[in-house]
Amino acid sequence: xxxxxxxYATYCAAILAGYSHEESADLAYCDRFxxxxxxxxxxKLKGPAAAATTQFPVxxxxxxxxxxxxxxxxxxxxxxxFLPHDLYAEPPHKRCSKRYKSKYRLICNPNGELVKETVxxxxxxxxxxxxxxxxxxxxxxxxxxxxxxPSLVINNPYKEYxxxxxxxxxxxxxxxxxxxxxxxxxxxDRSIYTNSLYSNSETSIMNLGHGRAGHLPDYSFxxxxxxxxxxxxEEILKDNPSDYRHAFCQMITAMKYxxxxxxxFELNTYDWDxxxxxxxxxxxIICKRQLRxxxxxxxxxxxxxxxxxxxxxxxxxxxxxxxxxKDKKDDTFLGKFIIAALxxxxxxxxxxxxxxxxxxxxxxxxxxxxxxxxxxxxxxxxEVGE
Amino acid sequence: MSYFQRIKGIIIGALLLILAAIMFVxxxxxxxxxxxxxxxxxxVYGFRMLWFYFTMARNMVGGKTSLYQAxxxxxxxxxxxxxxxxxxxxxxxxxxxxxxxxxxxxxxxAVESKRFSSPNWKYKLINGLIMVFAAVxxxxxxxxxxxxxxxxxxxxVSLVYTAIMRIxxxxxxxxxxxxx
Numbered sequence: 385x386x387x388x389x390x391x392y393a394t395y396c397a398a399i400l401a402g403y404s405h406e407e408s409a410d411l412a413y414c415d416r417f418x419x420x421x422x423x424x425x426x427x428k429l430k431g432p433a434a435a436a437t438t439q440f441p442v443x444x445x446x447x448x449x450x451x452x453x454x455x456x457x458x459x460x461x462x463x464x465x466f467l468p469h470d471l472y473a474e475p476p477h478k479r480c481s482k483r484y485k486s487k488y489r490l491i492c493n494p495n496g497e498l499v500k501e502t503v504x505x506x507x508x509x510x511x512x513x514x515x516x517x518x519x520x521x522x523x524x525x526x527x528x529x530x531x532x533x534p535s536l537v538i539n540n541p542y543k544e545y546x547x548x549x550x551x552x553x554x555x556x557x558x559x560x561x562x563x564x565x566x567x568x569x570x571x572x573d574r575s576i577y578t579n580s581l582y583s584n585s586e587t588s589i590m591n592l593g594h595g596r597a598g599h600l601p602d603y604s605f606x607x608x609x610x611x612x613x614x615x616x617x618e619e620i621l622k623d624n625p626s627d628y629r630h631a632f633c634q635m636i637t638a639m640k641y642x643x644x645x646x647x648x649f650e651l652n653t654y655d656w657d658x659x660x661x662x663x664x665x666x667x668x669i670i671c672k673r674q675l676r677x678x679x680x681x682x683x684x685x686x687x688x689x690x691x692x693x694x695x696x697x698x699x700x701x702x703x704x705x706x707x708x709x710k711d712k713k714d715d716t717f718l719g720k721f722i723i724a725a726l727x728x729x730x731x732x733x734x735x736x737x738x739x740x741x742x743x744x745x746x747x748x749x750x751x752x753x754x755x756x757x758x759x760x761x762x763x764x765x766x767e768v769g770e
Numbered sequence: 771m772s773y774f775q776r777i778k779g780i781i782i783g784a785l786l787l788i789l790a791a792i793m794f795v796x797x798x799x800x801x802x803x804x805x806x807x808x809x810x811x812x813x814v815y816g817f818r819m820l821w822f823y824f825t826m827a828r829n830m831v832g833g834k835t836s837l838y839q840a841x842x843x844x845x846x847x848x849x850x851x852x853x854x855x856x857x858x859x860x861x862x863x864x865x866x867x868x869x870x871x872x873x874x875x876x877x878x879x880a881v882e883s884k885r886f887s888s889p890n891w892k893y894k895l896i897n898g899l900i901m902v903f904a905a906v907x908x909x910x911x912x913x914x915x916x917x918x919x920x921x922x923x924x925x926x927v928s929l930v931y932t933a934i935m936r937i938x939x940x941x942x943x944x945x946x947x948x949x950x
Contacts, residue, residue, distance in 0.1 A: 448774055481825040488829075537830040564883075584836075586826060613830045 385526040386602040389628070391416040391696045392681030394518050396688055397632055400658045401639030405691040407511055411639075414515020414721055415522070416696050418464050421725065429705055431713075434761065435722040435729070437464045437516070449534065449587045455745035457592065458533040462490055462744060463732035464516070464725075465523050466532030466593055467502065469493030471739035476616040486741040487538050488614055490531040494524040494630070495651045498735060503638045503649045505727055512717070513724035514642045518635050520728065525631035526601045527594060529612050529620060533743055534592040536584065541597055542611035547575045548621075550607075560608060562598060570599060572673050604628040604670040604677065625670045630654055632666065662688075714763055726761055779940030786933035793926035797919050801861050804925075805854045808868065812847035816840050862912075862921045866905045869928055873901025897935060904928050 394415040398408035421437040439447065439460060447453055462468060468490045475488045499521055506517035531538045545560035562579040570577045580595035594601045600608060606624045611617065633654035641649040659666055662684070669680040685693050705718040713719045730747075737747035789807065793800040819840035827833035853864045876898030883891035905928070912921035 446773060450774065475829060477829045480829050484826050484829055537826045537833070540830075542831045563885075586822065611831050613832070615831065617831055 385522050385628075385631070386599075386604075386677075387416060387419060387696070388676055388678040388681055389522065389526075389604065390419060390519055392678055392685055392693070393632060394515070394522070394635065395693055396681060396685045397518070397635040398639055399685065399688045400655075401636045402643055402645060403639065405689045405693075408685075408689065409693060410511045410717070411515045411518065413696065413700065414512045414724070415519045417698075417721060418516055418519040418725075420698060421721070426722075429702060429718065431705070431718070431722055432726070432763075435725045436460055437725050437729075444589050444592070447589060449589065452745070454534065454587055455743065457589075458490070458736075458744045459729055459733050461532030461593055462492075462736065463532075463729040464520055466490070466492035466527050466530055467496065467498050467520050467524050467732065468531075468736070469496035469498070469524070469528075471498070471735060471741070475614070484537065486743055487531060487533060487535045489739065489741065490533050490736070490743065491538060491614065492524055492530055492532065493528045494521075494627075494634070496524070498732065499524055500649060500651055501731060501735070502728060503641060505731055506724065507642055509724060509727070510720055512720040513727065514639065516721070516724045516728055517638065517642070521635060521638055522631045525627040525634075526624070528601075528627070529622070530594045530597070530601070532593055534587045534589055536586045536588070536591045536613070538614050539591045539593060539596055540582070540613045542613065545597075545600075545608055545610045548607040548609065555607075557609075560600075569675060572675070600624075603675075605673050625667070628670050629666070633659060723763060726763070730761060776940040779936050783933040783936035783940065786929050786936065790926040790929040790933065793922055793929070797922040797926075801858070801865060801922060801925070802854055804865060804929075805850060805861055808865070809847050809850035809854070812843055812850060816844035816847050819843060858918055859921075862918065862925060863909060865925055866909050866921070866928075869925070869932075870902050870905035872932075873898045873903075873905060876901060900931070901928070904931070 391412045395408050395412035398411045403411060418437045422440045422443055423433045423436045424440060424443060426433050426436055437460065447457060469492060471489050473489050475485060502517050502520050506513035546557045547560050548555050549558055558575050561576045563576060564581050565578055568578065577598040577600060579598035580590040583590040600606055604624050607622065609619055609621050612620055633656055636655040636658045637653050638649055640646050640655065665684055669677055669684065682693055701717040705713060705716045708716050714723060733744045734747040736744040789804055792803060819836060823833065823836040823840055827836035853861055876894055880891045880894035880898055883894060908921055908924035912924065
């Protein structure tokens with residue numbers, strides 16, 4: 385999902401879920417911050433590198449693709465951006481290797497048990513944890529059908545893409561062209577989009593997530609058809625407007641649970657009633673062919689809350705964190721975000737490891753083996769123990 | 771390009787320089803070694819591709835391409851091995867042919883890069899053209915003069931060029947399009 389949705393649309397959903405303006409803005413801030421909290425950022429803040437929730441392109445270019453490097457990449461991208469749907473799924477092929485199966489099982493899709501667990505562990509943990517959970521939940525819709533690990537056999541879609549464009553005469557199909565230009569913006573009028581380079585290496589960083597499909601999953605308006613690499617030659621119709629609508633309403637449902645308004649967070653439950661009066665407006669924003677939807681979401685959010693919403697400012701809470709005394713850092717805004725990030729990463733890594741896959745690394749029982757090289761997680765245990 | 775990929779590129783470049791040095795010192799025997807190294811490298815690469823096909827790509831849409839590529843590479847490896855038993859001229863002409871083929875591949879990659887608006891297509895194109903031109907020129911010149919040593923030295927210079935390009939590529943700053 386794009387940054388506009390992660391900040392402005394999340395703000396709208398939080399208001400609709402009953403949060404105050406201030407709470408909604410902070411929650412949206414944390415949702416957006418998940419795409420910015422890289423090791424470089426944490427290094428600058430002098431925070432624990434283990435809490436990284438993303439990797440910047442410059443970090444990915446230099447990322448190691450040996451076993452431990454790949455595990456680090458998988459921990460970050462599977463935990464926060466491509467949450468696996470079913471860690472025990474069976475591929476459609478009759479015979480496949482254990483290695484293939486372990487990658488297939490990391491394919492992201494909404495309404496998996498892990499998203500339920502994600503929302504559950506955020507309950508009672510504050511706004512920061514709620515923001516992290518909303519990012520993960522929203523991305524399960526936008527990033528569905530891709531895996532958060534570098535994999536040619538999973539993430540490299542067959543080259544033929546067709547965009548479905550609604551018009552007065554019904555829906556027309558148009559071939560999508562890709563290019564690798566970092567400087568040229570996507571050309572919506574001619575369906576020319578930027579994607580990552582083809583690499584026939586299974587573990588190339590080019591084959592991480594939806595890189596080979598460009599930003600198509602990040603545009604709310606687009607509908608397209610393609611053959612995924614894992615799909616046994618079955619074509620997929622990706623209907624982003626529908627997925628984004630579902631994501632929005634599921635976020636409201638989840639946030640009502642986090643606020644204590646509902647007792648349980650059930651999968652496949654969407655709070656359609658919450659948007660009944662503004663449904664047309666939301667559809668209009670989602671379906672509008674545009675590269676940036678920030679202004680539209682912001683206007684809707686301000687209309688809903690009756691408050692002016694400030695633009696996202698990455699520096700907003702950094703001074704508070706860096707100037708706090710060492711023993712007080714965990715009480716700061718970003719300190720709580722870091723703990724929420726560690727909790728999410730720890731939970732997902734553990735679930736992947738329990739499923740028999742070592743793609744995200746090992747998950748150890750700290751009470752028996754101590755923290756070893758993972759001192760950063762000590763603060764997470766303290767937090768849980770409190 | 772990651773740190774390890776850079777190291778790998780530099781090591782391969784250094785090995786090519788060593789091969790070129792051997793060719794300069796022992797021009798009469800060295801092309802057997804070069805052909806054998808080439809054949810062995812292709813064999814290892816072919817088996818790796820075959821392994822990848824059977825364990826992973828077999829289940830991928832369009833994965834059969836990996837199988838065909840593996841078979842072609844293995845076939846080429848066996849052919850390269852068999853060439854070492856033939857006359858000196860045939861071995862060195864074959865090595866130059868492989869070199870020219872690598873140049874064509876580089877040109878094809880440059881064309882593809884240009885099609886996708888990738889900024890480094892000119893670099894690839896120039897590199898590919900130099901490789902093809904060097905191979906053709908050496909073959910023609912060596913045959914006209916009828917001097918085998920000339921061909922060997924020319925091939926050794928080509929290896930030095932490839933080695934330097936490998937090392938330069940490994941040290942260059944890389945800018946990639948990565949979708950976040």
